[in-house]
Amino acid sequence: MANQTKTPALYLAEYETPNAIALAAMKVRDAGYQNWDCHTPYALHGMDEAMGLKPTRIGIISFIFGMFGVGLAVFMMQYTNAFDFNLLNVGAGYPLVIGGKPPGAFPSMVPIMFELGILLCGFATLFGMLRLIKLPMHNHPIFESDRFEAASDDKFFISIEAGDQKFDLERTKALLEATNPTHLELIEEEVP
Amino acid sequence: MTRRKSYELSPGKGPSMWRTLEDKNAEPEELQKLAQEEQPGGFITDLLSPKALVSRRSFVQGSSIAALAAGLQGCVRRPENEILPYSKAPEHLVPGVSSHFATVTARGRDSLGVVVTSHEGRPTKVEGNDQHPTSLGGTDVRAQAYLWDLYDPDRSQSPARRNGNALVNVSPEDFEKAIDALIKKHEADQGASLRLLSPISNSPTFRRLQTKVLERFPNARFHTYSAVNDDNARSGGRIAYGEPLVPVYNYGGAQVIVSLASDFLGAEPGAVAAGARFASRRRLADPRAPMSRLYVVESNYTITGSMADHRTRMRQADVARFTEALVDQLSSRGVTQLAPLAEKLRQRSGGIDTSGLNTKFLSELAADLVNNRGQSIVVPGAGQPPLVHALALAINEAVGTTGKTYHLGPNLDPNGEASRKSIAELAKEIDQVSSLIMLGGNPVYDAPADVKFAELLGREGLTSVHVSTHRDETSALSSWHAPLAHELEAWGDQTALEGSISFQQPLIAPLYGGTIAIELLAKIAGEKTTKDHDLVRETQATGLDTQTKSMLRAGFPTEYTSDEQLWRGALHAGVFKRQPSDAKALLVESIVSAIASSQSPKPVGKGSVEVSFEPDPALWDGAQANNLWALELPAPMTKLVWDNAALLSPATSKALGVKNGQMLRLTKGEAKVEIPAWIVPGHADDCVTLTLGWGRTAAGRYGNGKGFDVNPLRTADGMDFTDGVTVEALREAYNLVQTQTHDRMEGRPIAIDATLDEYKKEPDFASYRSVDPVSTPPLWAQQDYSTGHKWGMAIDLNACTGCNACVIACQAENNIPSVGKFEVERGREMHWLRIDRYFVGDDENEPEVAVQPVTCQQCEEAPCENVCPVNATTHTPEGLNDMAYNRCVGTRYCANNCPYKVRRFNYLDWHGHLDDEFGWFEDFPESRKLQFNPNVTVRMRGVMEKCTYCVQRIEEGKIAAKRDGRALKDGDIKSACQQACPTKAIAFGDLNDPKSAVAAWTAVNRNYKLLAEIGTRPRTSFLARIRNPNPKLKGNG
Amino acid sequence: MSYDAPIKELGETSLLPEGTTRNDITETIAGVTENPAPRGWWLLFLLSVSVLGVMGAALAYLFIQGVGVWGNNAPVYWAWDITNFVWWIGIGHAGTLISAILFLFRQKWRTSINRFAEAMTVFAVLCAGLFPAIHTGRPWFDYYLFPIPNQMDMWPNFKSPLMWDVFAVSTYLTISVIFWYVGLIPDFATLRDRSKNLTRKRVYGFFALGWRGAHRHWQHYERAYLIFAGISTPLVLSVHSVVSFDFATSVVPGWHTTIFPPYFVAGAVFSGFALVMTLMLICRSIFKLQNIVTIKHLDLMNKFMLGVSLLVGYAYAMEFFIAWYSSNPYEQWVFFHNRLGWGQLDSKGNWGPLWWAYYAMVFCNVIVPQIFWFKRARTSIPIMFIASILINIGMWFERFVIIVTSTYQDFLPSSWGMFHPTLIDILTYLGTFGLFFTLFLLFVRWIPMIAIAEVKGNLPGAHPDLHALEAHDEEPNAAAAPVPAE
Secondary structure: OOOOEEEEEEEEEEEOOHHHHHHHHHHHHHOOOOOEEEEOOOOOOOHHHHHOOOOOOHHHHHHHHHHHHHHHHHHHHHHHHHOOOOOOOOOOOOOOEEOOEOOOOOHHHHHHHHHHHHHHHHHHHHHHHHHHOOOOOOOOHHHHOOHHHHHHOOOEEEEEEOOOOOOOHHHHHHHHHHOOOOEEEEEEEEEO | OOOOOOOOOOOOOOOOOOOOHHHHHOOHHHHHHHHHHHOOOHHHHHOOOOOOOOOHHHHHHHHOHHHHHOOOOOOOOHHHHOOOOOOOOHHHHOOOOOEEEEEEEEEOOEEEEEEEEEEOOEEEEEEEOOOOOOOOOOOOHHHHHHHHHHOOOOOOOOOEEEEOOEEEEOOHHHHHHHHHHHHHHHHHOOOOOEEEEEOOOOOHHHHHHHHHHHHHOOOOEEEEOOOOOOHHHHHHHHHHHOOOOOEEEOHHHOOEEEEEOOOOOOOOOOHHHHHHHHHHOOOOOOOOOOOOEEEEEEOOOOHHHHOOOEEEEOOHHHHHHHHHHHHHHHHHOOOHHHHHHHHHHHHOOOOOOOOOOOHHHHHHHHHHHHHOOOOEEEEEOOOOOHHHHHHHHHHHHHHOOEOOOEEEOOOOOOOOOOHHHHHHHHHHHHHHOOEEEEEOOOHHHHOOHHHOHHHHHOOOOOEEEEEEOOOOHHHHHOOEEEEEOOHHHOOEEEEOOOOOEEEEOOOOOOOOOOEOHHHHHHHHHOOOOOOHHHHHHHHHHOOOHHHHHHHHHHHOOOOOOOHHHHHHHHHHHOEEOOOOOOOOOOOHHHHHHHHHHOOOOOOOOOOOEEEEEEOEOOOEOOOOOOOHHHHOOOOOOOOEEOOOOEEEOHHHHHHHOOOOOEEEEEEEOOEEEEEEEEEOOOOOOOEEEEEOOOOOOOOOOOOOOOOOOOHHHOOHHHOOEEEEEEEEEEEEEOOOEEOOOOOOOOOOOOOOEEEHHHHHHOOOHHHHHOOOHHHOOOOOOOOOOOOOOOEEEEEEOOOOOOOOHHHHHHHHHOOOOOOOHHHHHOOOOOOOOEEEEEEEOOOOOOOEEEEEEEOOOOOOOOHHHHHOOOOOEEEOOOOOEEEOHHHOOOOOHHHHOOOOOOOEEOOOOOOOOOOOOOOOOOOOOHHHHOOOOOOOOOOOOOOEEOOOOOHHHHHHHHHHHHHOOOOOOOOOOOOHHHHHOOOOOEEEEEOOOOOOHHHHHHHOOOEEOOOHHHOOOOOEEEEOEEEOOOOOOOOOO | OOOOOOOHHHOOOOOOOOOOOHHHHHHHHHHHHHOOOOHHHHHHHHHHHHHHHHHHHHHHHHHHHOHHHOOOOOOOOOOHHHHHHHHHHHHHHHHHHHHHHHHHOOOOOHHHHHHHHHHHHHHHHHHHHHHHHHOOOOHHHHHHHOOOOOOOOOOOOOOOHHHHHHHHHHHHHHHHHHHHHHHHHHHHHHHHHHOOOHHHHHHHHHHHOOOOOEHHHHHHHHHHHHHHHHHHHHHHHHHHHHHHHHHHOOOOOOOOOOOHHHHHHHHHHHHHHHHHHHHHHHHHHHOOOOOOOOHHHHHHHHHHHHHHHHHHHHHHHHHHHHHHHHOOHHHHHHHHHHHOOOOOOOOOOOOOOOHHHHHHHHHHHHHHHHHHHOHHHHOOHHHHHHHHHHHHHHHHHHHHHHHHHHHOOOOOHHHOOOOOOOHHHHHHHHHHHHHHHHHHHHHHHHOOOOOHHHHHOOOOOOOOOHHHHHHOOOOOOOOOOOOOOO
């Protein structure tokens, strides 16, 4: 370890109450930081405004994939039951006479269209969300802090990452101290 | 008797058949080599695993078509005297293409001509022979089932001799030595202490050798015994004509038919041809067509009774009185020929007692007979006493027309004895007997109880030899036993009642080296040749020579001239036809004296119950008691499987206070039988019907202990029916199992019928009752089947008698397993084709019966297909509703959605689980595997199956037509059920072919579709049944 | 939106005792997973595991012998297998429905039950899914039911309602699991952060996906959760409609009915609520949730069940009306003979032999709930407990009646039959309870059974009031001063 140098990763300020962190968040927002975040044990309502976040786009993703699911269902059923050509060599579908009905009968396909739409919408929502919030990410410098464990219990934290272009060891520290946190620390990460 | 040696190769001697030119021109040595390569290997022998019951060698003998193909004669008996294929000439060598052979199976003194399908030398299916006068293309239940007996795993497989209480196997040579010793022993005393016992035989060769034996042993004696026999009919013939002549009726030529307790569509000899002829006059295309009227007088409800237009139930004993009263009525209505008889009957003490008879019915019946004089038949039942037969012959002479409505068969067996007398005399003379040779039969089980045959066999110093297919009850008590060859394993010749002679060809070498009756006889008679084929040839050459030639010239094109050609021609067709014999004069005097010597039958008092005996439709007298197909075949009226029961009427059951399945104890003297009761609506009161053939103790693994043995009640003087039996109801109940538990239609339009008058008033009544909604505009574009083939089936309910032949035919053709009583009880029977039987009418004592064969209707808009998640059942362009077994997952959704409930599911591995409990019978006998039809998949556990319209036959037919470069014509393709049907009630073919029978039937106005209102658009349609009641009689008479 | 006060009309005190801190919540809920399991849990667990073993044995026998070991026969090709399937899937409906719908209506008190309601759904659907899989004749070919490209070019038949089932049920299971898991992520993080030993940390850490509680996460997370709630609701309704199509689209009299989809959904919600009720009453007393799930809540649920039972009863009645009105002899037979028994006697004057099943169903589903007209019954724990159990029995009979008494006497009297269950039928059914409770007990033991994060969000002053803050922005250490709850 000794030969390893440490570089600052982020500042971690700790607060006791929702209001405190909200107030602090507004200050950091006004200071114009981008690469920072609030860590709370539950979803604090109103923080979007306090942090000045843009509304999420997850809904659009879900919608698009849901519709894609519907389309996929129609294609799958028509391809396998109503036509006989071989696409991409996945095996040819072919029309069969089933109970004397037309092979491509549409009404009987509605339920599966719906179900597949829901299914893909669900997957899209899950993975879309994980993508947007860049999880899973099992390791993060913030976990270096011993106090941070309380973030999932009852404490509130603001972290400003060194990656932010306005980040400056001194000025950022001053800014955070001005929001009088109950505790403030600099997290460093080791670079080999 | 000589064991068959394998024939050494002798070039030129073999038939001129070859597979390739090389084979033909090959040198003997090469042929030898070929032979070696040919016999052991090959696809046939691969069928047999090491533990096969059939030795590969014997099997190759039987099935060495390959050897035959190469023109070889290695280790085969057949090349020596080859049998000829029925329709497909030597091409039958192509593996996978079946060949067909004409042969014949015995029916007591009658015979039934059949065609047997053979795959690679394995007989797999029995069909009717349309060139044979006793078959006319149809078969009966027993003909369909007897194939199974060939592969019965419990057949006796080696000779045995008695050692203490058990039979120990001996080598065939030892057995032959023993026989030789026996013969030598009797040469001394001219056979004074030698007796032979055999079932009724219809074989000229058998009779020829019989006389030969008697020439060698003048003091020996032949006895004849069959549990189900024609004693009465022959004695009746003796009375009426002085010799044992039996009439053959032409139901097609008759307008009025009266059955005096005769089940001529079921149990009587000649039933198959009878069915065809009977139906010919009932198959109405339009209301104005002539339709015969059938009156039936009987005690049990038989399938003949179910076809009746008027049926009156009475006890067997009363039928005699009814007949006499009928004679009286007729003579009083101006039938002068009968006057002397009526006269005598009235004079006789007691006169004619009509008390308790339905006189209204009687007089209207008589009137109907007189009005249709010259085209009427009166048919006496085999169970009726000789006098009834004689009177019936007299009546027929009067109201019928010889040659038109009936003709007398030739006197085939002038000195044949009556079974019941013959066996009784054997019992009487048993003291003088030291050796008894029994050629088949099972007297210990089925001989009259008072003969006590078991005790006879047990006597000190009696050497008994029993030759039979199974080691049965009789073998167990005999000193020697030898396996008897199956009919399909031996050469033979058989006569039919109407006189034709047919040839029994072996399709396979005896699987277990069985003895052949005529060979054994020849040996005893000391004949030079003891080979069945030569013996038959000899008979035909000498005994029947002239007659035979005349027959053949009548029956066949003249290019057949040489004896050899005649012989081949006969084998090819399977029959020598025969012109009807010229009429005989009726001996009125002898009938009169017979009447005089008889005392007039009295109406039986209420107190005592009459018991009558009937052969089981499938098991017959017990000969087929180990036959799985027969055991699981639902009885036509009761739908009972795996058991027999005491059948009685609802009224009688109330009087006795018994419920279905409750045990009864029938007692006569010290004879006792305990058997469960079964209530049959329409059965006569105060009498009980018992079925023979059940309760075997040494039938085999399947038949043992199934059902109840009723023979203890059967005595020599009461073989048909007996009186004075006391019936007591026991407390315990027995579990009887039916395939159809609900026997009413609940007012639904299912098996639709109408009277002839209604039909005239409203010719398309059927389509009103079962409405097809095709008229309503469809919601989607309909499939177009107007081009190519459009398979369809039509079933004429007016012709169908519900005889069940089609059920077993389907089972044999399609490798359908039997599942056992326990599973049938849970509704899991597998028959693709079932025959629904409904009782019609409110009076449970006088119900009418409607039968309806139901199988897959091949719906054009099949509900089953829509719901199959894996496309395992889909439609072909020809409109067949196909099952892809390999694709089936077994959700059973299709079966739920089938309104006809014709789909069958393999809930368990039926080939491993024929059970009364799970896994009762684990391994599947090798020999039974030989029976399977190679063109039909053997379904595994968890797969749905159903009728396919015999798609394998459809394809076979199409391929054949294509190969011959001709268009498929109607009749090329016959479904198994259609082929088997004796009455031709089923038409199958191409609905797009306007000339096809099925298209014609579909156009008939009484055609309707089952459950049409559901909109399934079935391909199978039914022709509603028409009843032709006498307007002057109400209801059932 | 901020903290909303307890609903006085519901008799809600504030959901948690006054002065409960966030840490208290964490301690109580997470504690359950950390402290050694109580003896009671072990007893129950061993019991249900052994019952699960019984199911294993029954299934083994089934696979070795074939479906024939059940009582299914001809014409009753479906019996207990599909009955159990529909019953379990019905139960599986309430969980997601409750959780999703209450979420959409912003019912805070859902936080007390939604977690185990969802768990119940997942486990019930697992039990349900078992039956279609094992009821086939050749289960090893079940994969034929999925559209897998194969060298035989064989495709499933998408016209078959059974295919729709495959998609509906598998979709439902997947979505339910996801919905459940997404809700769990923050709580897994809590457990991760509290875990003392490395294994726990690794395991929970793995499932927590590295959750840091960052608000940029919370923002997307909450919307995603809302979407799940949004799609789950129609999904729930669709699934049982599709299950009902299995019957409604057939030709079998008694199945071929347009009323089935709503009828089945009502039935599903009915049985689902009944089982939630049963389990909730148990958990309520065990985990002392009396003031989270108040009598008033139970009272409301009982009213709801009364309403649904009236719906179901209406469906029963309507079936009879249609049967009579259609004058279709086959359908009339099914209803008046097979079910009502005396309504139409057969020609021998007999009742339909399975009438008792129909009466059991009506008694449990229609008669019993009527007791909830009385407030006394609605508020009495024992009564509602027994009632909820009876209702579940009744709902099982409903499916049995629909499936068996329709098929055992359908069109052709010649093929009418009867159904008798075998021992294996019974063991297989009981076995599924083993599966259900084993999973449920494991869940209770290892997974926070109440949504920690969400409950915290319901504390007084859980959320900042920005406007108030803007007001006294300038004052120093104002933030430190607690802001009074509105």
